[in-house]
Amino acid sequence: MSEMLTQEEIDSLLMSVTKGTLPQASESRPRPRRHQAVQAYDFHHQNRISKDQVRAFQMLHQTFARTVSSSLSAYFRSVVEIQLTSVEQLTYGECIMSVPSPSTLGIFEMAPLKGGALLDINPHLVFPIIDRILGGSGRASIQVRELTEIERTLADRIFRRLFVDLQQAWLQVGQFDIRLLKVETNPQFIQLTSPNDITLLAMFSVRVGEVQGMMSLCLPLTMLEPILPKLVTQRWLGSSGAGPLGGRSPEMVGHLQSTRLDLRAVLERVEVPIERLSCLQPGDIIPLPSAPLSGGRPTGNQELSVIVEVAGQPRFVGRMGQRQRRRAVEITTVMDAGGRAHG
DSSP states (O other): OOOOOOHHHHHHHHHHHHHTOOOOTTTSOOOOOSOTTOOOOOTTSOOOSOHHHHHHHHHHHHHHHHHHHHHHHHHHTSOEEEEEEEEEEEEHHHHHHTSOSSOEEEEEEEETSOSOEEEEEOHHHHHHHHHHHTTSOSOOOOOOOOOOHHHHHHHHHHHHHHHHHHHHHGGGTOOOEEEEEEEESOGGGOOSSOTTSEEEEEEEEEEETTEEEEEEEEEEHHHHGGGGGGOOHHHHHTOOSOSTTTTOOHHHHHHHHTOOOOEEEEEOOOOOOHHHHTTOOTTOOOOBTTBOEETTEEOTTOOOEEEEEETTEEEEEEEEEEETTEEEEEEEEEEOTTSOEEO
16 A cells, blocks of 8 residues: 655645646655565575574584594594584585585484484595595595495595594584494485475585595484574583583593503512522412412412503402403402502
8 A cells, every 4th residue: 555645745746736846855855664674585595593503503513623633633644624614504405506426425314313414525535535544645636436345435434433523522412323324426316305495504624634625514404403402502601511521521521531541450469588589480480379379370269369450550459260261350349549449
């Protein structure tokens, strides 16, 4: 409907008709326009995720980039730099169209979430990485082509290593079992969701030695919907740290859990006079206090008691024996920091 004219505007129009002239622009009062706050909305690019959730998603994958940079540097024995460059909301059709063909795509699931997601590694980056794994320099210029069976097996190994770090990064949201389903080279053969469904696309810049390329992670929103309320930055930053991780970051816990320590079982100490020690010859037998020896072997059913040391510190008391024809130690007692046995 047209707007109603004021009495002054009606009089002005009647006067202009009588005189045969149009009213001057200065004579008409500017009327405020309604609906000035209306904004254009594109139904093909629906922003169904809030800015705060996108920011939390970005923080989560920045942690993933730092973790995987460290783990791949040790795996490739070369400096690996991975940085998150952008996080976008795209339709699944746009996400697939942006992937070159052939490419190297790892299809994975995040149980208990339903559906699948994909991780794409640019082929210009995959072949130098495979070359480095096989002992090469990783600088060879390799023409983009389909993967051979051996190369596909190595790509499978790379994806599994990446998903270990991705699962560790997602511990800030929840416990997920991230497993590789298959490795695909043609993006047109992958149908994870409807082409019009919204996805979150995270882009990473990857540098391995002198080679640089891109890696992208595509997660359909239909898979992430059950956990979207947990993607809140205030919830992470404002947490008191009294949870199951004890205030430690998942990245730190992951590094601690994968740390290797020397473990050894040591027979109980025996005091020997220096006079006798100086007379020891090959073939002499030193009896142990925990089990009388006969001919160098425990008598009867008695077992040797051993101290189990962790990184050179006594931590357990055990009994020496056999398991499946291999020497073994059964832990019987836990020792405290002062070396005293309890239990």
